[in-house]
Amino acid sequence: MDFSLTEDQVLLRDTARGLLVNECPTTMLRDHITDPSAADRLTAHLGEFVGLGGGDLTDLAIFVEELGYVAAPGPFFANTALFAPLLAALGSPLLDDVLEGTTTGTVALAGTDGSWRVNGETRKTFVPEADRVEWIAVVDEGPTVRLTQGLPTRLIERVDTTRRLFDVDTTGEKGETFEINPDALAGAIERATVALSAEMVGTARRMFDMTLQYAKERIQFDVPIGSFQAMQHKLADMSLAIERATSAVQYAAMTLTEDDVDRHRATHVAKAAAGAAVTRAAKDGIQIHGGIGYTWEHDLHLFMRRAYGSETWMGTTGYHHDRLADLLIA
Amino acid sequence: MKLAYEAEDEAFRAELITFLDQNTPTEVGTRDFGSDGSDGEDIVPEWSRKWQAQLFDAGWMVPAFPPELGGRNCTPVQTLIYLEEIARRGVPRSLHFPGYAIVSPSLLEYGTDEQKKLVPAAVRGDTIWCIGMSEPNAGSDLAGLRTRAEVHDDAFVVNGQKVWTSYAQVAQKCCLYVRTNPDVPKHKGISLLIVDMDTPGIEIRPLRHITGAAEFAEVFFDDVIVPRENLVGDLNDGWRLTQGSLAHERAGLWVEGVARLEQSILALVDLAKRLGADRDPVVRREIAAAYENAASLRALGYKGFASFAQGSSAPEHSYMKMATSEASQAVFELGTKIQGSYGAVVDSERGEENGRWIRGFFTSFAGTIAGGTSQIQRNIIAQRILGLPRS
Ligand SMILES: Cc1cc2nc3c(=O)[nH]c(=O)nc-3n(C[C@H](O)[C@H](O)[C@H](O)COP(=O)(O)OP(=O)(O)OC[C@H]3O[C@@H](n4cnc5c(N)ncnc54)[C@H](O)[C@@H]3O)c2cc1C
Numbered sequence: 102m103d104f105s106l107t108e109d110q111v112l113l114r115d116t117a118r119g120l121l122v123n124e125c126p127t128t129m130l131r132d133h134i135t136d137p138s139a140a141d142r143l144t145a146h147l148g149e150f151v152g153l154g155g156g157d158l159t160d161l162a163i164f165v166e167e168l169g170y171v172a173a174p175g176p177f178f179a180n181t182a183l184f185a186p187l188l189a190a191l192g193s194p195l196l197d198d199v200l201e202g203t204t205t206g207t208v209a210l211a212g213t214d215g216s217w218r219v220n221g222e223t224r225k226t227f228v229p230e231a232d233r234v235e236w237i238a239v240v241d242e243g244p245t246v247r248l249t250q251g252l253p254t255r256l257i258e259r260v261d262t263t264r265r266l267f268d269v270d271t272t273g274e275k276g277e278t279f280e281i282n283p284d285a286l287a288g289a290i291e292r293a294t295v296a297l298s299a300e301m302v303g304t305a306r307r308m309f310d311m312t313l314q315y316a317k318e319r320i321q322f323d324v325p326i327g328s329f330q331a332m333q334h335k336l337a338d339m340s341l342a343i344e345r346a347t348s349a350v351q352y353a354a355m356t357l358t359e360d361d362v363d364r365h366r367a368t369h370v371a372k373a374a375a376g377a378a379v380t381r382a383a384k385d386g387i388q389i390h391g392g393i394g395y396t397w398e399h400d401l402h403l404f405m406r407r408a409y410g411s412e413t414w415m416g417t418t419g420y421h422h423d424r425l426a427d428l429l430i431a
Numbered sequence: 432m433k434l435a436y437e438a439e440d441e442a443f444r445a446e447l448i449t450f451l452d453q454n455t456p457t458e459v460g461t462r463d464f465g466s467d468g469s470d471g472e473d474i475v476p477e478w479s480r481k482w483q484a485q486l487f488d489a490g491w492m493v494p495a496f497p498p499e500l501g502g503r504n505c506t507p508v509q510t511l512i513y514l515e516e517i518a519r520r521g522v523p524r525s526l527h528f529p530g531y532a533i534v535s536p537s538l539l540e541y542g543t544d545e546q547k548k549l550v551p552a553a554v555r556g557d558t559i560w561c562i563g564m565s566e567p568n569a570g571s572d573l574a575g576l577r578t579r580a581e582v583h584d585d586a587f588v589v590n591g592q593k594v595w596t597s598y599a600q601v602a603q604k605c606c607l608y609v610r611t612n613p614d615v616p617k618h619k620g621i622s623l624l625i626v627d628m629d630t631p632g633i634e635i636r637p638l639r640h641i642t643g644a645a646e647f648a649e650v651f652f653d654d655v656i657v658p659r660e661n662l663v664g665d666l667n668d669g670w671r672l673t674q675g676s677l678a679h680e681r682a683g684l685w686v687e688g689v690a691r692l693e694q695s696i697l698a699l700v701d702l703a704k705r706l707g708a709d710r711d712p713v714v715r716r717e718i719a720a721a722y723e724n725a726a727s728l729r730a731l732g733y734k735g736f737a738s739f740a741q742g743s744s745a746p747e748h749s750y751m752k753m754a755t756s757e758a759s760q761a762v763f764e765l766g767t768k769i770q771g772s773y774g775a776v777v778d779s780e781r782g783e784e785n786g787r788w789i790r791g792f793f794t795s796f797a798g799t800i801a802g803g804t805s806q807i808q809r810n811i812i813a814q815r816i817l818g819l820p821r822s
Binding site for chain 1: 432433434511715716720722724729730731733736737740741747754813816818820821
């Protein structure tokens with residue numbers, strides 16, 4: 102049981118940080134609210150890393166955590182954390198093109214209830230970045246996967262302006278349909294879920310860092326607000342939630358990478374712990390910032406948007422607790 | 432990052448398992464980890480004394496120690512494996528932790544050659560130790576302690592009172608924190624003395640725990656004479672020594688807490704099934720949330736261990752005591768809630784498991800109070816880890 106990062110992993114994390122600090126400033130996140138092409142330059146830079154979609158989840162998780170830290174917009178996550186593992190589960194030759202960066206895709210799975218379970222509905226919801234990729238892989242009952250292009254999409258407006266989710270109308274005979282092994286499909290979804298959890302940990306960490314710094318700087322009653330015990334205990338609890346989630350995600354990534362028997366439980370634990378951490382960081386983060394945190398000008402809300410966007414995507418904390426209960430209590 | 436252990440570590444595990452299978456006393460199974468021993472039971476029963484000595488003689492008491500101290504010079508990873516295996520089986524090494532876990536490491540680090548000679552008996556359990564820190568007016572604010580030790584050429588003369596002293600009524604020796612200089616800032620006038628509990632002038636009045644069992648005591652000191660050579664470390668340098676605990680094992684101290692938590696959650700699932708509460712969606716969610724907490728804390732413990740084994744400081748460990756004790760409190764409370772109107776019943780004919788859940792809930796406050804309350808832990812996290820200014 103070794104949770105330490107390898108030298109390559111440390112290098113990967115540091116490279117990601119170096120790139121993102123320049124290529125994903127909050128000014129770009131603001132431009133992206135009205136103009137999705139604002140993220141194109143970032144997407145081009147990230148092209149160098151699409152190969153992570155075919156490698157160990159432990160590596161991908163390290164990288165996407167950094168994307169979460171900057172609330173990176175664009176199709177990278179959909180392409181590498183969702184589309185690529187689905188193609189791998191399918192054994193599709195298209196995977197090589199994705200990993201070489203010559204094509205991109207996303208996945209349409211959830212039905213109208215928004216839950217990430219296989220269904221026979223023709224309208225799929227919460228499909229990420231559907232208008233910015235070449236392929237949409239539609240998962241249907243069977244289970245089957247249909248690789249399609251050019252399906253009609255409609256942006257679903259959500260508070261999260263950093264990740265764009267779509268309704269996709271999958272009627273019509275477009276695309277080629279393949280059967281997929283249900284366990285392999287479940288594994289691909291678990292991989293995406295853990296990757297999303299890693300990303301959420303990054304977002305939580307960002308809000309926490311902003312808040313901790315503010316608590317040290319903001320003076321009231323002639324002292325930094327961070328010297329008040331009510332603030333200190335909130336910050337201690339935020340940091341505990343984040344530490345727990347970080348570790349749970351790392352563990353889940355290891356179980357999936359090594360096909361360990363604990364991987365199903367670990368996946369639900371990771372998403373629930375990440376959900377708890379990111380929502381706590383958002384709520385306490387705003388509260389500790391006071392009035393400035395309530396303004397549009399302050400950047401905190403960009404991350405709070407991402408936080409709730411992620412908490413409600415691929416299964417809420419409650420959903421994952423219920424699935425976990427099914428495994429524990431039967 | 433990987434899940435598997437090396438072959439030599441698995442060999443270590445196999446040897447330990449063989450030893451435990453062949454030697455674990457049958458009495459171990461009869462101890463309920465949710466309670467702290469029922470009324471009238473010996474605090475340190477004969478079987479546990481024999482067991483501790485047997486572990487010591489076989490090099491399984493503190494495996495990271497050398498053989499003469501009850502160990503086998505094992506690696507940090509092996510210590511983790513050891514702690515995992517004994518926790519998984521619910522096997523206690525000893526029923527009195529101060530001697531091997533707190534006193535021995537302090538004496539090894541700060542003691543004179545003579546004082547170091549006390550260590551083997553402390554680890555083997557032949558000598559029972561207690562720790563005299565808390566006083567009626569010095570709990571969380573330990574540095575405010577007032578028990579006085581007048582300094583004479585060849586001896587100290589001690590007057591004052593300690594409280595909540597665990598094991599005082601069965602201990603032969605006490606690590607006693609005293610004020611040797613009242614005229615300097617409070618942290619700077621404290622010293623640590625080794626005191627024989629049968630010295631004239633010591634009076635011990637047992638205090639009963641919240642559960643009813645008498646496991647700690649008030650200890651009164653009236654002109655108690657302590658030889659000068661019983662001073663540990665330098666005069667007035669005792670504060671530094673209060674931070675001591677088993678450094679070899681600090682990175683693994685969480686293992687037992689997390690293992691007990693996980694065992695309680697499994698028992699909670701059984702309880703819910705027995706009572707038909709397992710179909711209740713609220714109960715299901717709460718059990719899953721408890722499991723999420725426990726599983727993520729285990730992962731956090733391992734992560735902290737990884738930094739520790741690499742030689743860096745591991746802030747993760749500051750969270751573990753607070754988080755596991757609070758999580759366990761919540762699990763026991765949930766166990767009582769699932770029983771509805773029977774939640775507070777301890778009657779063996781009517782209640783569930785002899786009141787295991789409500790008793791365990793009561794006992795859980797030892798975890799959130801003793802050894803630094805949860806509030807003090809949050810202060811420490813905020814100030815030492817997060818670097819926030821003191822209030
Ligand atoms: C089962 C058990 C075994 C024990 N064994 C021993 C032993 O062997 N030897 C020994 O010396 N002691 C022992 N103790 C004593 C224990 O260490 C103290 O009870 C503990 O440190 C708290 O001190 P206190 O009881 O005086 O509470 P107080 O310090 O009076 O605290 C009361 C409340 O105030 C809060 N509080 C205090 N200061 C602060 C602060 N700065 N910020 C926020 N909140 C604060 C606390 O969190 C608590 O909620 C034991 C206690 C228990 C329960």
